[in-house]
Amino acid sequence: MDDATPTAAAASHSIRGRFHFRRNSNPSPGPDHHSRDGGAKSLPPSDRQLLRASRAHHGRANRKGLGLGLGLSSLVPPFRGKSLLYLAILLAVFVFAMASMVLQSSITSVFKQGGARRGSVREGLKFGSTLKFVPSRQLAEGGGLDRARSERRIGVRPPRLALVLGNLRKDPQFLMLFSIVSNLKKLGYTFQIYAVEYGKALPVWKDVASQISVLGPEQYGHIDWSIYEGIIVDSIEAKEAVSSLMQEPFSSVPLVWVIQDDFLAKRIPFYEEMDWKHLVTLWRNTFSRADVIVFPDFTLPMLYSVLDTGNFFVIPGSPVDVWSAERYSQTHFKHQLRELNGFQRDDLIVLVIGSSLFYNELSWDYAVAMHAIGPLLVKYARRSDGGSYKFVFLCGNSTGDSDDAFQEIASRLGLLQGSVRHFGINADVDSVLTMADIVLYGSSQDEQGFPPLLVRSMTFGIPIVVPDIPVITKYVVDGVHGILFPQHNPDALMRAFSSLIADGGLSEFAITVASSGKLLAKNMMASECISTYVKLLENILDFPSDAILPGPVAKLEELSWNWNLLEGEINQDAVDMPHEDLTQAGVVYALEEELTDLVDLRNASENQTDTIGDFPTEEDWAVLQEIEQIEEFEKVEKEELEERMERDPGSWNDIYRNARKSEKLSFEANERDEGELERTGQPVCIYEIYEGAGAWSFLHHGSLYRGLSLSTKARRLRSDDVDAVSRLRLLNNTYYQDILCEMGGMFSIAKRVDNIHSRPWIGFQSWRTAGRKVSLSPKAEKVLEESVQGEEKGDVMYFWARLDMDGGVSGSNDVLTFWSMCDILNGGGCRNAFEQAFRKIYALPSHIEALPPMPEDGGYWSTLHSWVMPTPSFLEFIMFTRMFADSLDSLHINSSATNFCLLGETEAEKKHCYCRILELLVNVWAYHSARKMVYLDPHTGSLSEQHPLELRRGYMWAKYFNFTLLKSMDEDLAEAADDGDNPREPWLWPLSGEVHWQGIYEREREERYRLKMDKKRKTREKLNERMKHGYKQKSLGG
DSSP states (O other), X not given: OBTOOHHHHHHOOOOTTOSSOOOSOOOOOOTTTTOHHHHHHTSOHHHHHHHHHHHHHHHHHHHHHHHHHHHHHHHOOOOOTHHHHHHHHHHHHHHHHHHHHHHHHHHXXXXXXXXXXXXXXXXXXXXXXXOBOOOSSOTTOSOTTHHHHHSOOOOOBOOEEEEEESOOOOSHHHHHHHHHHHHHHHTTOEEEEEESSOOTTHHHHTTTOSEEEEOOGGGGGGSOGGGSSEEEEOXXXXXXXXXHTSSTTSTTSOEEEEOOOOHHHHHHHHHHHTTOHHHHHHHHHHHHHSSEEEEXXXXXXXXXXXXXXXXXXXXXXXXXXXXXXXXXXXXXXXXHHHHHTTOOTTOEEEEEEOOSOOOSSOOHHHHHHHHHHXXXXXHHTTOOSSOOEEEEEEOSOSOHHHHHHHHHHHHHHTOOTTSEEEEOTTSOHHHHHHHOSEEEEOOOSOOSSOOHHHHHHHHTTOOEEEEOOHHHHTTOOBTTTBEEEOTTOHHHHHHHHHTTEETXXXXXXXXXXXXXXXXXXXXXXXXXXXXXHHHHHHHHOOOOTTBOOOOOGGGOOSOOOOGGGGHHHHTSOGGGSOOTHHHHHHHHHHHHHHHHHHHHHHHHHHHHHHHOTTSOOHHHHHHHHHXXXXXXXXXXXXXXXXXXXXXXXXOHHHHHHHHHHHHHHOHHHHOOOHHHHHTTTOSEEEEEEEOSGGGGGGOOOSTTEEEEESOGGGOOTTSOOEEHHHHOGGGGSXXXXXXXXXXXXXXXXXXXXXXXXXXXXXXXXXXXXXXXTOSOOHHHHHHHHHHHHHOOSSOEEEEXXXXXXXXXXXXXXXXXXXXXXXHHHTTTOHHHHHHHHHHHHHTOOTTSOOSOOOOOSSOOOBOTTOEEEEHHXXXXXXXXHHHHHHHHHHHHHTOOSTTOOTTOSSHHHHHTTTHHHHHHHHHHHHHHTTOEEXXXXXXXXXXXXXXXXXXXTTTOOGGGGOHHHHHHHHHHHHHHHHTTOOSSSSOHHHHSSOOXXXXXXXXXXXXXXXXXXXXXXXHHHHHHHHHHHOOOOOOTTO
């Protein structure tokens, strides 16, 4: 914000979305309430100096004007004819200029005196300065997807968005969001809606969403947000959904949070006053999760400035002002409101409004406005014939101080009694607008957004007179939707005002302008608002390689709000409508109560400890520590004495038995939790791979499953989940952890597998299977256990997550092959990358085919790392995968480009470069190594063999997947690693698992033999020494 302080920002108030404006509290008058001199002393030095100069100028102008008026008649010689006419004109111009100076000086002094009576001017806001919101990022600029659309791309599914609604009411917020979503759907997006509660808008939302789910706050943790390209949250009420997105693996999903109300902003000063810093911190952290927080006008980000973390953005345009005005006009009438406020039916009321930012005192903005319309007031407010003109100023608060200031202006200018009135912005603004015949916008500030009071005025059918500032001329055409006049030009203002008046009332021209303005206000900023949301999503979303790009915004026609959806709601009585703040207040107040109760409980416990008499003091702890030290010293001394005593060690069998007994009694070796006990005797264990606490709710419990965490800090509490990072140091490197994904967890299990897995069968499953509804049902689990127990011969791989279920590929009309699907998922580079990596593994010459063929028999392929196979087969698969991943890594390391990835286009795909091809690698290995592939239906438990072995003959490349060949290649790599003969730095292969070959085994055997011989030699020397010199006991303490 330019020229603004946090205090000034907190003092500004938004006027959006309210029927009755209750904003600023009435300022309490100070001790110098009725003293101008005392008020002037309370001003800052610069303002006091300006005030004195204004008063001096006012006095001098009066004195000079009087002197000149009296002396001119005696100095003017007797002119004749044209000379006398010229002199009269010159005199008239001079007198008018002096009168204008007197008028402006009088108005300025009154406003300064009024401001002085109310206290000091806000620091940081000087005369002529403006408040302005400046976003930290220009998120809606640039070409968006124009470059991506020009490139060749094969997508098989539309981009998916999740829409989280705080409510399902029919209100202006619903209208704006529905209009945006319906147009996004026309561009190719698909939506799934989650709502906090039911409402009247539920049937309407079904027209744009494939599925609508009404969930409780505790259910948001069971949604797999990773399947969406982005998430749109519409209000504060949906905070729980935002909280579920703050943990991995969902913390990187793009989030757009639309906030259209200021309820929470009004509570923040209260938090600061009560010193509830924890609440402010909580909301700031929640706001920081959003990639962008969108506000509909420029005042809201100033109100929420305390929570700004650099992600605030404004997209102007909301139907809330039009909605409010139309609903108000259904139940209120101009003549009734005039009678209630003391106006006559035939009065011509001119309403003067200003900037959307208001303060307790009358602002300088209105002082400047009074300067501009001063001649207008003198001309019309003094007239007692030809119609009654009333000038109403809408600003500040409805206090006696403000009214006194305006009445003083009227008296100084010689205006008729009651011709100038003042209404505060904390009054019923809609009633003031309804009474007006003409609305004059007198602000001198360069507004960022179209003034909302002007939108309401145009909706009420009132002609507007506005300055030619850019934000207004962008929408309003002079003489069509309103009357424009140059800023700081009283003559132009006079002409613009006169064109709307005829015979003491509105002219036909004014009625025509008002009608055109009303039509314009209905959908004035709808097109810009919707198109900006389209560009915003294009700039912040990552569209995966398998997603079809949405259409450009130019494809949309006649963008407007869908007003037909709210026809019945506009005519509904305002009393019957639920107030929009009620549910928002419930969310905010519930969080306040929860956290303040926690703080009170903590404070109560601290106070309670002070009242407990027998609570240990520091002296008690010191005595206890001294006792423990004495006991420890006695224990060490006893052990030293036992070591010096000669005793018979017994036979070797006794020594071995005692060693085994002590090993069994060791706490670490004997620790077995409930999960380990349940898995005793099970033939298979499925390791569920996950990363982040957000995936905990998707994991299974029972003897069949065991968690495998890719993050040490995100392991489940009170569980025996395997820590992949501690087993494989490579995963400490964030780069490799990201590009390997779940395969890194498999590498950690394969490393010294006997230490952790001793069952004949092993399986894996990504946490995403539960989120995508393809995890095993209890019936399927039972079928799997019976199948692996009955399998006596041959290698079999059971899998239950099909490739066509991943990403909605099954809805495509085109027949996709394995390699074409792999290309789609990997940015079109799967075949090329696989062929290069495969050729590099086996050092194949360029003329030999290096892409293994995959059949097009309509069978299923595995995905999501969801399969079970014999443990020896798993180790063989890992042996091949380590070499493939290392070869793939060498293709990227040799590239000179930064952030280079053959298998992805977006930043997210480049970050997880190898993940998608490694996810499909098990299919290539199983098919060409002659493993039987069986699909297990995760819901029904039915089994069906895929790609039968007898049909693979002539297609399998079995020679490349022969165990003997792979084992020899593995030993060659191990020997090179053992000798330090690294082909590159860093070299992935030795870091991804065990490094073992025959030379290492022989060296370890020789080392063990050497240690054994050294131990025998030392024992023999010790016995000989004792036989020669006898046993000598060491002295105590020696």
